[in-house]
Amino acid sequence: MALSDNYPLVQVPGAQGLWHILSRSPGYSGDAWCHLVPGKDKAMLVDTGFGIGDLKGLVESLTDLPVFVVNTHHHPDHVLGNPQFGSVFIHAMDAPGLRAQMTAPRRELPPDEVRQYNYTRGDLIQPAPYAVETVEDGHVFDLGGGYEVEVFHLPGHAEGGIALLDRKRRALYSGDALVWTPTFCMSSDPDAVVTPYMTVEKFRQGLTRLMAHLDEFDVLYPGHSRLGISKQIVPDMLACCDELLCGDKSAAYRVPGRDKPVHVHGMAKIAFDDNRIHVS
Numbered sequence: 001m002a003l004s005d006n007y008p009l010v011q012v013p014g015a016q017g018l019w020h021i022l023s024r025s026p027g028y029s030g031d032a033w034c035h036l037v038p039g040k041d042k043a044m045l046v047d048t049g050f051g052i053g054d055l056k057g058l059v060e061s062l063t064d065l066p067v068f069v070v071n072t073h074h075h076p077d078h079v080l081g082n083p084q085f086g087s088v089f090i091h092a093m094d095a096p097g098l099r100a101q102m103t104a105p106r107r108e109l110p111p112d113e114v115r116q117y118n119y120t121r122g123d124l125i126q127p128a129p130y131a132v133e134t135v136e137d138g139h140v141f142d143l144g145g146g147y148e149v150e151v152f153h154l155p156g157h158a159e160g161g162i163a164l165l166d167r168k169r170r171a172l173y174s175g176d177a178l179v180w181t182p183t184f185c186m187s188s189d190p191d192a193v194v195t196p197y198m199t200v201e202k203f204r205q206g207l208t209r210l211m212a213h214l215d216e217f218d219v220l221y222p223g224h225s226r227l228g229i230s231k232q233i234v235p236d237m238l239a240c241c242d243e244l245l246c247g248d249k250s251a252a253y254r255v256p257g258r259d260k261p262v263h264v265h266g267m268a269k270i271a272f273d274d275n276r277i278h279v280s
């Protein structure tokens with residue numbers, strides 16, 4: 001059996017000194033990517049995954065630089081490894097959701113038969129308080145040596161969702177806002193509270209600012225599924241939003257297992273709820 005069949009964390013070398021670390025799903029969601037982004041003086045870790053296995057130990061084996069963590073949004077498949085690192089950066093709108101999870105007990109493990117690899121409760125990073133530092137749209141992280149990474153606020157999937165533009169590598173770390181799989185502007189919970197920043201309309205606003213920087217990057221490294229996808233997804237996603245906002249709710253297919261419609265334009269796909277299109 002290959003290591004990757006049996007381990008919660010799988011490191012994949014990327015272009016230009018990047019490392020992509022796959023945090024394997026405990027069984028109730030898709031595997032999630034973390035990205036280790038070295039500069040000259042510091043390295044940035046984008047997201048911390050499901051919090052299963054020793055992510056900090058793995059990261060320290062991959063770089064000698066001091067490492068700081070940035071979360072693309074507060075959902076649990078991207079943040080449960082945070083307690084190992086002591087402090088994290090996140091968009092201000094997602095800080096309350098992150099703080100709410102900090103000391104919440106871990107979910108029960110799925111039954112043995114649905115687990116995709118071997119792990120036990122002892123492999124879970126336990127909840128613990130850590131420092132949360134907030135950032136806003138336009139914030140720039142300086143990693144030294146000309147490696148500067150700018151925050152782009154892309155609400156819609158999460159209120160405080162962000163993408164991170166690494167100009168020197170011409171790369172965008174895009175979280176769950178821009179992914180090969182559908183961008184979810186939907187909820188599995190019919191009673192979920194919808195706020196303005198969970199809508200396609202606000203997603204479109206964020207994409208408009210990103211479009212103005214389209215000549216500064218070539219590829220995207222999202223939070224799930226395929227890596228290194230083309231930036232063509234950005235104009236396609238803008239068109240996908242425009243069609244939904246103009247009332248074209250045609251669905252190319254429905255999200256398997258969740259029965260939500262998916263609107264498609266080119267590379268872009270949005271899984272939507274009717275109450276998450278317009279700011280009401």
Ligand SMILES: [Zn+2]
Binds near residue numbers: 032075078176223224
């Ligand atoms: Zn996710």
